Amino acid sequence: MNSVTTTVETYRPAMHFAAEDTWLNDPNGLVFHEGTYHLYYQNNPFGNVHANMSWGHATSTDLVSWTEQPVAIPCDDVEEIYSGSIVLDAENTSGFGADGKAPLVAIYTSAYKPGSLHEGTQAQSLAWSTDGGYSWTKYAGNPVLTRNSPEFRDPKVFRYDGPSGSYWVMVAVEAHDFTVLLYRSQDLKSWVYLSTFGPANGTGGIWECPDLFELPLDGDSSAIKWVLTVNMNPGGPNGGSAGQYFVGEFDGVTFSSETTLTEGMQDPERVPDYQWLDWGRDYYAAVSFSNVPDGRRLMIGWMNNWQYANHIPTSPWRSPMSLVRDMSLVSVNRHPRLLQHPAPEVRATSTPGPEQRLALNGPATVEGGTAVQLIDVTFSPGDAEEFGLVVRGSADGTVGTRIGIQPGSGDLIVDRTHSGDTDFHEAFASTSRAPISAAKEGNYTLQIFVDHCSVEVFANDGLVSVTELIFPDPAQTSLTLYSTGGTADAVLQLTNFEKDDA
Known part of the structure; x- marks a missing residue:
């Protein structure tokens, strides 16, 4: 059977989030704050194909039922708002807090439009919120980090506390160079280069949407490993978009992988041996939530594939998100491997x-x-x-x-x-x-x-x-x-x- 007769809402998911009547792609700014999970995402507020990138917004208290909120950070005549992350600046290192309230700070990629001051470049910018993530103010000093590059994007920021000190770390990509770049900052505004990782393993397509986080190996809190995830388009194990991961150590400056199979450009013969977040065609741009209680590492991905993303037969919405997944790290034949389980909240319904x-x-x-x-x-x-x-x-x-x-x-x-x-x-x-x-x-x-x-x-x-x-x-x-x-x-x-x- 090759075609079906459908109504407008035939395919609207019951267990997965999809916008009401617009396009969405990469999950952005994932954060738990004051009892609420915030899912921001790449969104076209004016249609159901990829364009006019802004940050859409949805909230949930149980990871199952999501409420769509007004657009959080809209595009304008100067920039489109590409992917990024959100941190709770508990100590107000940025100075954006007010009346003793710690701000949420969004770190996103500004994709500068023709005619703007930074035309043709992608750079990292800030916005902040003091009302729990519902309204946002762009920082007047944007961008805070630029390489004058057209493909420098997707910052994931987290707080590092370790032997090297205590500071913010940004993980971003030079997409066409197949590299992850790491920077540090004390105030989220001024950034200093740390190191570069890559190319390694899968390089069959551009690198996007990185993440770096720690997990205990086999549940042992004394055996902490760091996991670097990198999404790639195309070049996945079954065609088109996909995500891969590396496991190793991060000393506050450099990430060192112990699971790299191919240094430099990928070996096509080894693609099935690389560690993939998902082997399907429709799990991309996956990143994890910040500030989740009890040390849980929760991840969600965009359920679509850039090969056909603009064409899937849904209307007026287009593209759902995956289920939220609980991540853990286990030893398999003496090698560290990610385990992914749907968040148990889904089953509880x-x-x-x-x-x-x-x-x-x-x-x-x-x-x-x-x-x-x-x-x-x-x-x-x-x-x-x-x-x-x-x-x-x-x-x-x-x-x-x-x-x-x-x-x-x-x-x-x-x-x-x-x-x-x-x-x-x-x-x-x-x-x-x-x-x-x-x-x-x-x-x-x-x-x-x-x-x-x-x-x-x-x-x-x-x-x-x-x-x-x-x-x-x-x-x-x-x-x-x-x-x-x-x-x-x-x-x-x-x-x-x-x-x-x-």
């Missing part, structure tokens, strides 16, 4: 149904498939060449999105070539592959979040994720489990979300 046990020898349609649900499934392989599920499909399983495991090759497959509307762009219909191996007991466990326009698959207890947009016919809600070339067993549990009909 509904009660799972009973377990179902199935012996598979071919297709088996399961009662309970819906347009919005969580599917927990554990497969015990018999002699099948492949086993898996078809979600948002027809009753016979021939139409839908196939999520399969091939034990022989060690592949997890997400096939959306028959997922519904695939004709809107030549690059959309695709099959993504990710590495997967059985657990110690020989089983394969998947957690799959299905929404009106997406699937997010988490495998191997969060070691592997695959995020894909899909645009099925609204009537396609069947769920089929299957095996091919032999048998397999499955234990299935479905959780349906009440917001399905919202």
